[in-house]
Amino acid sequence: MxxxxxxxxxxxxxxxxxxxxxxxxxxxxxxxxxxxxxxxxxxxxxxxxxxxxxxxxxxxxxxxxxxxxxxxxxxxxxxxxxxxxxxxxxxxxxxxxxxxxxxxxxxxxxxxxxxxxxxxxxxxxxxxxWGGTGILANPGKLGTMPTKWADLWKPEYNGVLLVQDDLREVFGMALKAKGYSLNDTDPKHIEEAYKYLKKLMPSIRTFNSDSPKVPFMNEEVDAGMIWNGEAYVAMGEVPALNFVWPEEGGILxxxxxxxxxxxxxxxxxxxxxxxxxxxxxxxxxxxxxxxxxxxxxxxxxxxxxxxxxxxxxPDKATMAKSEFQDDIGDAIVIYEKYWNLLKGEQ
Amino acid sequence: MSNSRLFRRISIGSAAVWLTLFALAPNLLVLSASFLTRDEAQLIAPLLTLDNYKAILDPLFMRVLAKSLYLAAGATLICLVAGYPFAYTLARMKTRFKPLLLMLVMIPFWTNSLLRTYALIFLLKAKGLISLCLLWLGIIDKPVSFMYTETAVFIGMTYTLLPFMILPLYSSVEKLDLRLLEAAGDLGASKFKIFRHITLPLTMPGIIAGCMMVFLPALGMFYIPDLLGGGKNLLVGNFIKNQFLVSRNWPMGAAASIVLTLLMLVLVWAYHSSAKRLGKKTEGTAL
CATH class of the missing domain: 3.40.190.10 (Periplasmic binding protein-like II)
Known part of the structure; x- marks a missing residue:
């Protein structure tokens, strides 16, 4: 309709x-x-x-x-x-x-x-x-502050994570954590990222791309990926929140x-x-x-x-590690297939 | 004479044109797209294929469909259990406030359902009203969040769809012939027996209509599971949206829409045939 x-x-x-x-x-x-x-x-x-x-x-x-x-x-x-x-x-x-x-x-x-x-x-x-996606977290509640994407896979973050409801962003994070480009079109690498993300699923409390700052401000989640502009606003409201550009590089x-x-x-x-x-x-x-x-x-x-x-x-060093999202052509179909598997198997 | 014929022609004609343009034509477009091929640059390539339907029969899509059916059926059941006593009491009430009470059921409809879902978040979240009340009453000692759970999804769906259940039930209970209930009581039937053998069969059309009116919209509803359930599940609605927008696989999305439409048509057909049978049966007993 x-x-x-x-x-x-x-x-x-x-x-x-x-x-x-x-x-x-x-x-x-x-x-x-x-x-x-x-x-x-x-x-x-x-x-x-x-x-x-x-x-x-x-x-x-x-x-x-x-x-x-x-x-x-x-x-x-x-x-x-x-x-x-x-x-x-x-x-x-x-x-x-x-x-x-x-x-x-x-x-x-x-x-x-x-x-x-x-x-x-x-x-x-x-x-x-322009802007980019990095990590926002509440170190006071977590007792630790993540510094890289791979940190989010640690057991401390079980059930408190927010990730974006966007397959390019989520796979971009996993690909970066695995050391690949976030514009990777190699089906093997995408599958590897999918397997890695599957391990993250139990830690995820919510997917949100409408306004990821809101669950942070409501204290429903304690860590996760977020656009820097949203993070800037959230940190103004809740001073306990802290934003970091991950060591592997941000998604720009x-x-x-x-x-x-x-x-x-x-x-x-x-x-x-x-x-x-x-x-x-x-x-x-x-x-x-x-x-x-x-x-x-x-x-x-x-x-x-x-x-x-x-x-x-972000500073020069962060910029050098980060990447801009580029078109991936027909590979989007592979991403989408694994995205459906990731969410459909729950 | 000719004036009324002209009026009839215009009114039927405009309805026919409207339905052809905005219901039949789009559905035919979707149907034909479902047999074509995806194209990266042109969205759809005119190559006939059945691959889209083959891909739909994949176990993953079946799981997505099963999850949607489960959520819709659960919400329907809760609405029925909550709505039946409500509608029954309301219809049998002897008060001049009845129209007002019925009005109160419908008032939430004046607000957009998306906004009402956002309002539910303010009740369910850790710093929300329910959690704060429980804290204040001393029942819990630290904030509890009801967000991002299946319970929250059922709460949201029930809240949004309950009036669709209550209204048909209300009208069928109101039509109930009280003399039948009195006669059964006089002949010594227990309250339960009266309900089981008279009230329930006579209000069955209302029950079926109510269930259809809740189940069908619930099947396509994905914003409530996304907002209240945390979007952790893929539902039919999400699946179709992703096919069209994200992977730009219009033929595949069209095929999934057709499958969903067919499923709904089967349900509507089952409703019609059962309503017809019930109609005949109640007529028979009345005679």
Whole structure:
């Protein structure tokens, strides 16, 4: 039923968007994650540029991807896919090349976050914000603080763990703990990770990807994997909590602005991206969400507390060990098979 | 004359168009997708195959299905045991507050069921209301959490679906002919005998309708086990969602949806035929 509604809604959007685009420019259709832009930014953009923003939101990369596929890449001018969807969508011809001559603010970005394996030379994408998954724990209650992913397999953590309800994250953790890449596509390594995860299952109290900070704040769980932004907020509420980047390295993601191949309002799309790259806007995004900014110029504007937070901005050594999630192509079917086995055999 | 015919045509026609567009067509799309092949870039490739159904018959999917059936059947049973005495008492009550009491059963429906599930978390968690009350009463000496257990899942499902059980039961108890009960009492039947031989058979249509109305939605419900049970089990709903969104295996997800739809159709068919048989039987005894 939900699917039916989705298709109907998608068609309705397509018709609507096509009609509106013909009417002329001065409009930009932005399709972003839920709760992912600070309040007032859209209004400020419209006020300063005179471009009207039509804003829609999604809950997952997968939902956004499916909708664009069905609309033939039309209907939206700016989208915000995660790193591993940038490479997938670019390969499938779903993205329009970025014209950097229209982005004077591109120079504000830190070179450390550009030219990543998922999009060489940033042909199709511009970093929006980034973060990663590490370990949050309550050492006071546990009597110990985990320092690496493999620690979570120790008997002390029996029945008190939270892991994310996301197969790429959970297998990423196991693969990292076993010394492999979290983008590994070798079926043998994936099976090994599955066997290792099976041993972890009795320790898991809950799977949660909606808002993993909540069970921590309710003291229902004492340790587990969590996005750094969520951890930053949880630590503000419960000082006993402590966040660590695991020794094996964190699971990093980067959400990037991109333009769908069928976008109609190219100038407006570039103007919007350029606006987001302004240091004062990028600063607002860190303050609101606790996720790191790739914007070097914005760093100088941040409070000392935020700028020096190792939760939000991992140090160089951690970064060197961590990896960005990349598209794994057809291997996702193998991951999914083992994920079903992991949960279905309970 | 022609005016009413026009009205009839328009009303039946619009209903038919609506159902064709939004019920028949999508289901046919799902059905046809279930016979096609997964494609990494195009989602679906037009290659006919039966592999999706073969993969569905895998023991893993059967386990997933069995777990869903178990949770749904458990929730139905609890709803029946809790709902029957409630509906019976309510229907037989001689008070002018009856409509108000019936209203109170339905009021929770005005709030979204997802929100009500979140509200349950505030009762069940370690620092929640139940735990705090027990602490205050001195029954326990440290906080107890009811979260992330099967009990929590049953509590959540029962809470959400109980009205679906109570309403059909209420209407069937209300229709009960009291003279039959009095006659049986006069002829010396015990209370239990009256219940067993008169009340129960006559309210059976309500029981079956109530069970169907709880069981079918419970089968597809996965957010309650995810939120209250900690998402440790894979249910049919999760399985289908994962096929569509995560592994983008639309044909496989479509095949699983078709299997679930068929299962539900069988249950509805069984309900209809048993209701018909019961109808005939009660008519026969009345005569």
């Amino acid at each position: 939900k699917r039916t509604l989705l298709i109907v809604f998608a068609l309705a959007c397509a018709v609507f968007a096509a009609g509106a685009a013909r009417a002329g420019s001065g409009v930009v259709y932005v399709y972003n994650w839920t709760e992912y832009i600070p309040e007032g930014v859209i209004e400020q953009f419209s006020e300063e540029t005179g471009i009207k923003v039509v804003y829609a939101t999604y809950e997952s990369n997968e939902a956004m991807y499916a909708k664009l596929k069905m609309l033939g890449n039309k209907g939206f001018d700016v989208i915000v896919p995660s790193s591993y969807f940038v490479s997938k969508m670019a390969r499938e011809g779903m993205l329009h090349e970025i014209d950097k001559s229209k982005l004077p603010n591109f120079k504000n970005l830190d070179a450390a976050y550009l030219d990543q394996p998922f999009d060489k030379d940033n042909k199709y994408s511009v970093p929006y914000t 993601w980067m959400d990037c602005m991109a333009i769908p191949a069928g976008a109609k309002n190219l100038d407006e799309a570039h103007a919007f991206i350029n606006f987001i790259l302004r240091p004062d806007i990028a600063k607002k995004m860190v303050e609101e969400w606790g996720y790191a900014t790739p914007n070097k110029a914005a760093m100088a504007l941040l409070d000392d507390d935020m700028r020096t937070s190792r939760v939000i901005f």
